[in-house]
């Protein structure tokens with residue numbers, strides 16, 4: 001990860017310098033110093049290019065003199081409108097402009113410590129790259145930025161705020177790594193091992209295999225898994241940051257009574273061929289991302305543990321591979337879910353809801369959570385509905401829905417609420433079982449959510465369908481193209497705003 005440090009503002013003697021420019025504001029001391037050290041180059045170029053410091057606008061001055069390799073002026077709009085989200089975007093824009101430089105500095109005077117840390121987070125998110133499997137790339141073709149100094153009025157306070165944000169950035173980077181891994185490497189068993197690797201953060205990690213799940217009666221999840229040579233797993237991650245867990249106790253040698261936890265559930269289909277209802281060859285390779293919901297939950301749990309969040313939370317992920325084979329489930333099969341309800345499997349490609357059905361029910365039985373949020377690349381229909389900008393979500397609880405929506409706006413991982421209704425629920429009636437796993441083409445994302453709701457036992461619940469937002473085909477300010485880790489920052493924000501302290 002980009003090596004970030006905080007220091008008091010000073011004009012650097014070499015390297016690249018980013019200046020932040022706000023609308024209607026005089027240049028800060030560093031900009032004035034840079035301008036005079038370069039014989040007025042900064043003011044001259046800004047004038048000649050008619051630079052307007054609107055958010056996202058940049059102006060680059062190459063080899064400006066004074067030993068500097070470049071000066072980049074980044075517009076931040078009106079200072080009074082700055083939020084952690086827009087500060088992160090400024091950091092992302094700055095980092096993108098510095099990719100060719102080994103080291104850079106951002107002059108972030110007049111920012112609160114919180115905003116300076118958010119800016120650093122944006123830079124760290126934007127410079128993510130998955131290069132594990134590149135062996136022949138030449139060094140000169142690689143992005144170079146390795147170190148970034150952030151000049152802040154109170155560097156110690158900014159550094160402390162960064163300590164918290166950094167954990168969330170690392171959670172997002174972990175989620176991106178997992179989604180980027182090829183499906184021959186990241187099998188259900190391997191993904192479970194990666195979860196175990198989080199134990200040093202203070203997470204308790206439990207892994208269930210096919211024998212345990214058979215004993216429990218996970219007929220729906222196991223039906224999806226039965227066509228694959230790679231065994232399924234369910235992973236349960238516990239973070240006890242409120243009740244203490246092993247770290248704290250109530251002073252009498254006893255643990256504080258555990259509160260009901262928040263619960264997060266992720267779809268972890270490590271590869272989705274569609275099964276016997278096989279998908280077309282074109283673009284099938286994209287379906288390695290079908291565990292992005294699980295990756296978001298894993299990244300979130302890593303973030304909560306990494307920043308020692310004062311909350312009790314459980315993260316559960318159902319991990320399977322959906323393959324066609326002689327042992328695969330057939331269209332027409334009827335499976336018995338852990339809840340006892342039966343499902344007629346009309347289409348083996350509607351597998352995510354089958355996996356989630358068992359994990360959702362188990363989560364409620366086992367943990368009696370305060371609320372449950374599931375995250376899944378569930379339907380192509382959601383991509384048709386909202387494209388790649390907003391993820392769609394469904395909820396049986398207006399307060400939870402409102403909180404999620406607000407967290408989306410605050411982080412830029414935006415959500416749009418979709419409806420649940422009895423009339424849609426009717427569409428998944430089956431002639432021979434309690435329900436079928438698909439309805440017709442109309443309202444495909446909604447009927448999938450209705451299916452999930454049949455496995456929600458009256459708890460406040462929300463379902464995030466991230467099929468359109470888990471993977472980006474082009475760079476944006478804080479998210480480079482590829483796996484986005486959509487959900488990590490959003491859900492971390494939800495927890496921080498409403499469920500801690």
Ligand code: BES
Nearest residue numbers: 347349350351377378379380381438467
């Ligand atoms: N993982 C897919 C959803 C998906 C499809 C995400 C395309 C992103 C892009 C899911 O398992 C699936 O195959 N859903 C089917 C459901 C259908 C058979 C009712 C779909 O959306 O086509």
Ligand code: MN
Nearest residue numbers: 272349350351
């Ligand atoms: Mn599918």
Ligand code: ZN
Nearest residue numbers: 269272290352
């Ligand atoms: Zn799928």
